[in-house]
Amino acid sequence: MILFLLRRFVTMLVTLLIISALVFLIIKLPPGDFLTNQIAELRAQGEADAAAKAEFLIKQYGLDKPVWQQYLVWLGAMPGQNGFSGLLQGDWGWSFEYDRPVTEVVGDSLWLTLVVNIAVVIFIHLISIPIAIYSATRQYSVGDYIATFIGYIGLATPSFLLALILLYYFNRWFGISIGGLFDARFAGQPWTWAKIQSLLAHLIVPTLVIGLAGTAAMIRRMRANLLDELGKQYYVTAKAKGLAPSRALLKYPFRMSLNPFIADIGNLLPHLVSGSVLVSLVLSLPTVGPILLSALKSQDQFLAGFILMFVAVLTVLGMLVSDLLLAWLDPRIRMGGGR
Amino acid sequence: MTEVVPLKGHYVNKEPFDPGATEPAGNESESFYRASSWRLMWWKFRRHKVAVAAAAILLAFYLLIPFVEVIAPYNQTKRNGDFIYAPPQPVHLMHEGRFVGPFVYPYKFSFDLENFQRVYTTDTSKPEPIRFFCRGDYYEFWGLVTWNVHLFCPPQNGTLFLLGTDRLGRDMFSRIVYGARISLTIGIVGIAVSFTLGLLFGGLAGYLGGWVDHVIQRMIEILRSLPELPLWLALSAALPANWSPILVFFGITIILGLLDWPGLARAVRSKLLSLREEDFVRAAELMGASKGRIIARHLIPNFMSHLIASATLAIPSMILGETALSFLGLGLRPPVTSWGVLLNEAQNLAAVQLHPWLLFPIVPVVIVVLAFNFMGDGLRDAADPYH
Numbered sequence: 001m002i003l004f005l006l007r008r009f010v011t012m013l014v015t016l017l018i019i020s021a022l023v024f025l026i027i028k029l030p031p032g033d034f035l036t037n038q039i040a041e042l043r044a045q046g047e048a049d050a051a052a053k054a055e056f057l058i059k060q061y062g063l064d065k066p067v068w069q070q071y072l073v074w075l076g077a078m079p080g081q082n083g084f085s086g087l088l089q090g091d092w093g094w095s096f097e098y099d100r101p102v103t104e105v106v107g108d109s110l111w112l113t114l115v116v117n118i119a120v121v122i123f124i125h126l127i128s129i130p131i132a133i134y135s136a137t138r139q140y141s142v143g144d145y146i147a148t149f150i151g152y153i154g155l156a157t158p159s160f161l162l163a164l165i166l167l168y169y170f171n172r173w174f175g176i177s178i179g180g181l182f183d184a185r186f187a188g189q190p191w192t193w194a195k196i197q198s199l200l201a202h203l204i205v206p207t208l209v210i211g212l213a214g215t216a217a218m219i220r221r222m223r224a225n226l227l228d229e230l231g232k233q234y235y236v237t238a239k240a241k242g243l244a245p246s247r248a249l250l251k252y253p254f255r256m257s258l259n260p261f262i263a264d265i266g267n268l269l270p271h272l273v274s275g276s277v278l279v280s281l282v283l284s285l286p287t288v289g290p291i292l293l294s295a296l297k298s299q300d301q302f303l304a305g306f307i308l309m310f311v312a313v314l315t316v317l318g319m320l321v322s323d324l325l326l327a328w329l330d331p332r333i334r335m336g337g338g339r
Numbered sequence: 340m341t342e343v344v345p346l347k348g349h350y351v352n353k354e355p356f357d358p359g360a361t362e363p364a365g366n367e368s369e370s371f372y373r374a375s376s377w378r379l380m381w382w383k384f385r386r387h388k389v390a391v392a393a394a395a396i397l398l399a400f401y402l403l404i405p406f407v408e409v410i411a412p413y414n415q416t417k418r419n420g421d422f423i424y425a426p427p428q429p430v431h432l433m434h435e436g437r438f439v440g441p442f443v444y445p446y447k448f449s450f451d452l453e454n455f456q457r458v459y460t461t462d463t464s465k466p467e468p469i470r471f472f473c474r475g476d477y478y479e480f481w482g483l484v485t486w487n488v489h490l491f492c493p494p495q496n497g498t499l500f501l502l503g504t505d506r507l508g509r510d511m512f513s514r515i516v517y518g519a520r521i522s523l524t525i526g527i528v529g530i531a532v533s534f535t536l537g538l539l540f541g542g543l544a545g546y547l548g549g550w551v552d553h554v555i556q557r558m559i560e561i562l563r564s565l566p567e568l569p570l571w572l573a574l575s576a577a578l579p580a581n582w583s584p585i586l587v588f589f590g591i592t593i594i595l596g597l598l599d600w601p602g603l604a605r606a607v608r609s610k611l612l613s614l615r616e617e618d619f620v621r622a623a624e625l626m627g628a629s630k631g632r633i634i635a636r637h638l639i640p641n642f643m644s645h646l647i648a649s650a651t652l653a654i655p656s657m658i659l660g661e662t663a664l665s666f667l668g669l670g671l672r673p674p675v676t677s678w679g680v681l682l683n684e685a686q687n688l689a690a691v692q693l694h695p696w697l698l699f700p701i702v703p704v705v706i707v708v709l710a711f712n713f714m715g716d717g718l719r720d721a722a723d724p725y726h
Contacts (some may be wrong), residue, residue, distance in 0.1 A: 015560070015561055018561055019564075019565065023573075023684030024562075026570065026573045026574060026577065027573060028484065028713055029573075029574070029577035030576060030577040030578075030579070075394070083522075114714060115490055143546075152709055152712065153705070153709075155655075155709075155712060156655070156704075156705045156708040156709045156712065157705055158659055158662050158666070159683075159699070160665060161682065161685075161698065161701050162661060164685075164686070164690075164698075165698070167691075168691040168692060189520075210402060217384060261443060264506065269566075270564060270566040270567060271566075271567070273566035273567045273569070274567050274569065275567050275568075276355065277566070277567055277569055277572075278663055278667070281667060282686075292569060293572065293667065293669075296572055296573055296576040297576060298668075299576075304573065307569075308569055308570075308573060311566050311569050312564075312565055312566070315564055315565070315566055316564055319564055322618070
C-alpha cells in the first residue's frame, strides 16, 4: 500500500511539473504581454515617466529574459530578482492589471471555487446513485425512461444557458436572488451563521447546473454497470436462496458496480471544473472563473497562469483521491501496487 | 463404385453424404453468413430505430448547409430598422373560418412611453399570405452568381419574422439558418483534426510499443487530466486579434481538435494491441502477408467502425465547446454567424425576460447534439456486429 501511495504521488508531481510548463507556454503564446502593451499605450499618451516605471517592472520580473528562464523563475527553480521566489516557495506572482500580489487578487475566490466543486461532486453522487439503482432494477419502466430522457437533456443543453434560465425563474418563483454566492449585504462581513445560510441557498442553482451534465453521464454508466451485474448468476442465486431483494442488491451487485464508478471520478473532474468556470461567469459567482477570463483577455500573465495552475492542481488532486478510494475499495489494485 | 462393406459392429449409413441435407441453411442465415461486416453493421444499425431517426435528422440538417441562402427569407445582415426586438409571427392557415393557405398577420408598432418599451400588436383584420419561390434580398450563391430567389419570402410590403428579430431588427430565423453552416461544420472539421491526431499517435503507440508507447500514454494521461474549458479559453485568447473571421474559425476548430484526440488515440491503441493477437492476423502473417497489407487490409477495417462510432460521440462536445467559447466572446466574432455567436447576444437577464425568442438558437443546438449522441450510440452498438 505504501509503495502504491508513493508511486502514485511521484506520478502526480511529474504530471504537475509538465502541466506547469504547458500552462506557461500557453499564457506566453499571444504576442506581447500586459506590460509591453501598457508601455506602448503610455508612450502614445506621452507619459514618459509612467513608461519608465513599466520598463522598470519589466526588468523587475525578468520579462526581457528568454522564455525558458522566465518559466524557471516563475516556478521558483531559478533565482529571479528577489532570489528564489516562485510557485514552489509559495509566491504566486504579481498581477499587473490590479497592481497587487496575485494572492490578494484571488483571495477568497480560491476556496469558494473549492466549495462549489465539492458541492457539485456530492450532489452528483447523491442524485445519480439512487436514480441509477432505480432505473437499473426497473429497466424499461416509465421512471427509467424519464430518467434517461432527463439525462439526455442534461447532456445536450449548454450549461451556461440553463444557468441563465434557472437564474431568472428561481428568482421569479422563489424570490432567491442568485447572482453571486451570498446576499450583497454579507459582502466583506465576517462569517456568521446567517452568511453560511445565504451561501447554501445560493449554491443550489450553480450546483444543479454544473452537476446536471455529470449526473447524466454518471446515471448512464452506473445503470449499465448495474445491469451487467444483475444478469450474473451469483445475484440470481442470492435471490433464489431467499435473501431480501434490497440486501441482495446492495451487498453484492451494487458494490461491484461502484468500482468503475469511482474510477470515473477522474474522468468527470476536468469536466466539472470546466463547467464551474463557465457557469461562474454567467451567474457571476466569486470563483476564479471570471478572474481567469479577464486575466486572459488583458494578458495578465502571472494571474492567468496561477489560476490555470490552481484549476489543474484541483483536478489532479481529485484524481489522486479517486485513485486512493479505488485502491481502498478494490484489493486487486492495492495489492498489485499499481496498474 | 464399390459397395460399402459395413465393418463389424459399426453402423454406417448407406445413403450418399450431403453436408447441406442435415441442416438446411435457410435463405436468411445463408445471407447472414455471407454478408460482409459492413453490411452486418448496417443491418444491426437499422434495427436501432432511434439512431436511424437521429441519422435522418442529421442528414437533413447537413443537406441544408449548401442552400442556406435560399432557405433563409432574409439576408443575415439585413436590418429592419422599424422592427427592433419584434416578437415571432406565428404562421396561420385559417382566417375567419376560411382556409387561406399559410399567412401571417401584420404587426402594428407603438412605443410605450411609460415603460420605454416597444409594443407590437397583431392586426388580425387582414391576412398576408407568405409567398413561395419568390424574389427577395440579393445574395451571392456559392460565391459564383448573384441571385435573389428564396424558398419563401415575406408578404408583399409585409414582414415575416418566424422567430422574431434581434436588437438590430435582423430576422432570427434567417440568422439561425445561416448559423447552422458554421456550427455544423465546426464539429466536422474539429473531429477531422482530432481523428488524424488520434489515429497517428494511437497507431504509433500501439504499433511501435516500447518507449514510444510509454511517452504517448503519459501524454494522453496528462492531457486528459486538464480541464478543457480553461485551456480552450487560454488558447483562443492567444489567437491574434487581427485575424480575419475565417482564420479565427479555423483557429478555433484546431484548438477544439487539439485537446480532443487523447480519447481517440487511446481507443486506437487498445484496439491495435488486442487485434494484433487475433488468429486472423496470425493466419495472414503465416500466409506471408506484408506488414503494410496486414495493417491496411485486416487491422484498419476492423477498428475503423469503432473509431467512427467514438468520433461521432465526440462531435457534440465540439459543437457545445464552440457555443460556449463564442458565448464568452472568445470564440467566433460577429461578422461570422454561429449559434454560439447568436446566443452571445442573449447573455443578459433582459433577454430571458423581455425577448425570450433570442434564446431560440439553443433549440437547434440541443437537437443536433442529441441526434449525434443517439446516432453515436447506435453506431457503437452496430460496430461489433458479431455480438
